Structures are given as structure tokens and as C-alpha cells.
Amino acid sequence: MNLFRLLGDLSHLASILVLLHKIQTSRSCRGISFKTQALYVAVFVARYLDLFWRYISLYNSAMKVFFIGSSCYILYLMKYRYRPTNDPSIDTFRIEYLLVPCAILSLIFNYNFMPTEILWSFSIFLESVAILPQLFMLQRTGEAEAITTHYLAALGIYRALYIPNWIYRYFTEGVIDPIAVTAGIVQTGLYLDFFYVYFTKVLQGQKFELPA
Amino acid sequence: SATPDAHDEL
16 A cells, blocks of 8 residues: 555545535436446446455455445435436437447456456456546536536546556556556546646636537 | 455555
8 A cells, every 4th residue: 555545545435425425415416427327336346346255454345345335325316316317318428338348358358367357357447438428428518517527536536646556566566457557547548638627627716618 | 465466456
């Protein structure tokens, strides 16, 4: 564990708390892509079921339980409690374009050709693109509530912080995880446009609006 | 351990 990874994980944790806060206080999931949230459930379940056979630390296990539990809870809120505020007609990204390529990539790139390792690779690839339906929705509507952008920023910062973590680990432990690093760089790259608008507009007190 | 398949990251 190093500082970059810890701050990254805390940022990830914060992003979910911000999202829950947004949904609970506005009693609405407007502006949130159900598809992205469903993909995160798939990511966490595929990757964190190793809870049952791999013990790393109490921290690690507690975070895994939290991420699986909170992502399922968010789906429940969107699908049942605040269903009327969820508008599927603007959440139109075709997720099979993500699921199928990720499944194929995980069969080719994995550290061991066995179900658990293939699932791990699949979750890494899927996580890297899971935000696309959300970004696509943002692009379509052209604007977002400030709190939604804080959620996305925290999520992006989490991934960005994993990059210095890998560099640090490479020099201190000599470890390199090519699958996680490649997917992680792609994932962070997807946020660059968003970050630009977030830092130049939202953090200056302006509304998040994309140029027409 | 220090191999990629240790998967100690979240």
C-alpha cells in the first residue's frame, strides 16, 4: 500500500458516497446512467468474488464488500425507489459493444487461462470503459448538475491516482501488471475531456455545459 | 507476493 493507492481508493469511496448523497438528497437519479451503474456491478462482482478464496487484508476485504454492496444498492435505488426519475430514453449507449469486446479481450489477455483469472481480466477491461454510457449521456444532454460532475471527477481522480501508484510500485517492488496498467491508462484517458471542462468551469463556479 | 496475479489492488 502506498499513498497514491490509498488516496485513489479513498477517492473511489468518496465518489460513491457523493453519488448516494446526490440521489438521496434530490430524491432523484436524473443525469445518472443506469447502464454505467449496472456495468459497475458486473465489474465488482466479477473481480471481487475472490473475497471467498483470496485474503489480502481486512482493508481489502472491507472495500470489496463496500463496493459490491453500494453498487447493488444504487441499482436498486435507480430501478425501484426512484424509478420515475430515471429516463432510459437518454441512456442509449449500446453496452453489447462494450461487453463483447471485453469478453474477447479477457480470453486473449489474462495471466492464467482459468475462469477466475479470465473473470479478473474481464472486470479490468470492462471497468476501463464502463463510464462510456455515462459520458455519452452527458454528451447528449450537454449539461450536468454540479454534484454529478463531482461524482465523475472523484471517479476519474481515483483512476488517475492508480497510475503514479504503478510507477511507484515498479520502482520499489519491481512489480508491473501490464493488463491493469494498459486498461488503467485507457480508462484515465477517457476522462480527459471531462476533466478539462470540470477544472476550467465547474471548479470556477460555472455550470457544467458542453459547447454545442 | 510480487507477481501480477497476486491481484492485491482494488
